[in-house]
Amino acid sequence: MxxxxxxxxxxxxxxxxxxxxxxxxxxxxxxxxxxxxxxxxxxxxxxxxxxxxxxxxxxxxxxxxxxxxxxxxxxxxxxxxxxxxxxxxxxxxxxxxxxxxxxxxxxxxxxxxxxxxxxPDQIDTRTAMAIGTAGFAAGLAIFKMKLNKQTPEMGPIVVTGATGGVGSIAIDMLSSSGFETTAITRKKTHDEYLKSIGTTNIICLEEMEMGERPLERAQFGGGIDNVGGEILSWVLRSTVPEGNVASIGLAADFKLPTNVMPFILRGVNLLGVNSTTLPNAFKQEVWEDIASNMLPQKxxxxxxxxxxxxxxxxxxxxxxxxxxxxxxxxxx
Ligand SMILES: NC(=O)c1ccc[n+]([C@@H]2O[C@H](COP(=O)([O-])OP(=O)(O)OC[C@H]3O[C@@H](n4cnc5c(N)ncnc54)[C@H](OP(=O)(O)O)[C@@H]3O)[C@@H](O)[C@H]2O)c1
Structure with a gap:
């Protein structure tokens, strides 16, 4: 010792x-x-x-x-x-x-x-820190989405701030849990990176048409949002009935301009993610779930x-x- x-x-x-x-x-x-x-x-x-x-x-x-x-x-x-x-x-x-x-x-x-x-037995200390707080937040989001009956059949999960720490680990964890993902990124030149970590579809933020309707075409099974603001609002308006959208970060904006239609017409759920407020036993459970059921492969x-x-x-x-x-x- x-x-x-x-x-x-x-x-x-x-x-x-x-x-x-x-x-x-x-x-x-x-x-x-x-x-x-x-x-x-x-x-x-x-x-x-x-x-x-x-x-x-x-x-x-x-x-x-x-x-x-x-x-x-x-x-x-x-x-x-x-x-x-x-x-x-x-x-x-x-x-x-x-x-x-x-x-x-x-x-x-x-x-x-x-x-x-x-x-957890399945991981070493380097992998744990490659996950870290960013990956734990992604894992907690997926843990909560699964508790709320999110399934791969509901459609792809959109991940915003996709090339960042939370976004990258979220894409990898979702892929290893059987979900398809759509990555939203500002980095036009990082398609190869995003594909290599498991995303199936990439949207460049600059080229997005977000529209202004109370509900947009329901194209995502759910979402993991790292940026907040107009983008989170659009994700909520574009999610299928009973889909879950986890709010993790505020890289673009802490505000959330939205309306009640996604919630009362489609039953969309907005899930809060705060990795610091969980009791320790709950954190241990999420770490075990990450290691057993959604271990990043990339x-x-x-x-x-x-x-x-x-x-x-x-x-x-x-x-x-x-x-x-x-x-x-x-x-x-
Ligand atoms: N709730 C929690 O428990 C928790 C835990 C960890 C982190 N967080 C928060 O989650 C967010 C992401 O953390 P991270 O560690 O992944 O940070 P990061 O590695 O810096 O990644 C953030 C990503 O967001 C995108 N982005 C940055 N500025 C933006 C802007 N102005 N507009 C749109 N997109 C922008 C970029 O991705 P692209 O270039 O690909 O678009 C960037 O790589 C932060 O706000 C952080 O504070 C929360």
Whole structure:
């Protein structure tokens, strides 16, 4: 079992004179927040939220300083909780890391027992972080859609923000669950990528005619939306009776201009997805469902970059610009 060194590296975020500053630091365990489970970190990832947190482009941290990284996966080296013992592989994602607690951009990570999830047997720590918070949100959306009787026979699932982290993993998970997908993207040049991860139909956002009718042609069985605004409104108006549309993100707009017709004439369901508010036992159930029933098959295409802690600062701007394709994994 690796022992914890006196000093180790982390990527820490601080506030100096109202400005967010972040970078590599050498710290000791005394500098890390309390928690029952200590991990030798193996992998983390970059989510849009990590870019907001590390650059200060969004107000994510509720206290300073904190280690960045909303996701972590690694091996338990110390545990005060009987459910976890040294040598166990554990994940924490969507549980306040880099928001109220120190996160996973660190060689050692200390987490609360309520944040720790046992790594499902079918996946390793790198795959777990390739999924990460983004993929967990996609998995939760599909989990909720299936609970609500979504079936492949109802038609293709439209995925917006398709080349992003949530969108890419959603397409892969839907394909491995037997659904056809239609990808909506702003990136005209990424057809090959989208096809390689399993989508069957691609719509370029710029060329879309969204119309203004209260109901449009019912062409989708359901949807997974990462962008909000007019696009989510159109997806709702274009979904078949009893179809489910999951709202995950707001990459374009937090507003939702809509009308009641999709709901009262077609019985369309709008499902909210918030991966942070779930109780831990529910999160564990969703992780098990992801690993057993919708495991992404195209992780090697979707992970477009693997970076080190030193390389983190160069990555965040691309997330803020929406130009990232797929998922970025951090090898710690
Ligand atoms: N609810 C939750 O629990 C949860 C969890 C994770 C993430 N999220 C949210 O989900 C969204 C996606 O996260 P992500 O990690 O996938 O981010 P990402 O990797 O940055 O991907 C977002 C994608 O949205 C599209 N996009 C960006 N700006 C846009 C705009 N102005 N108009 C239309 N499309 C735009 C782009 O895809 P194309 O170029 O292919 O169109 C982009 O790649 C974010 O809003 C994030 O905050 C929510």
């Amino acid at each position: 690796p022992s914890i060194p006196n000093q180790f590296n982390c990527f820490r975020i601080n506030q100096e004179e109202d400005k967010v500053v972040s970078g590599l630091q050498s710290i000791s365990m005394d500098d890390v927040n309390p928690g029952e489970v200590t991990l030798k970190t193996e992998y983390s990832s970059i989510n849009y939220k990590d870019a907001l947190a590390a650059t200060g482009a969004g107000k994510i941290l509720r206290t300073f300083p904190l280690i960045g990284g909303v996701d972590v996966a690694g091996e338990v080296v110390e545990s005060d909780d009987t459910r976890f013992k040294p040598g166990d592989k554990v994940i924490a994602a969507c549980s306040g890391l880099s928001e109220t607690n120190d996160g996973g951009y660190s060689e050692y990570t200390r987490i609360s027992k309520d944040a720790a999830i046992q790594l 992780i090697s295409q979707i992970v477009t970059k693997e970076v080190t802690l030193e390389e983190l600062p160069d990555q965040f701007q691309a997330f803020l610009e929406g130009s990232v394709v797929g998922r970025v994994v951090v090898k710690v």
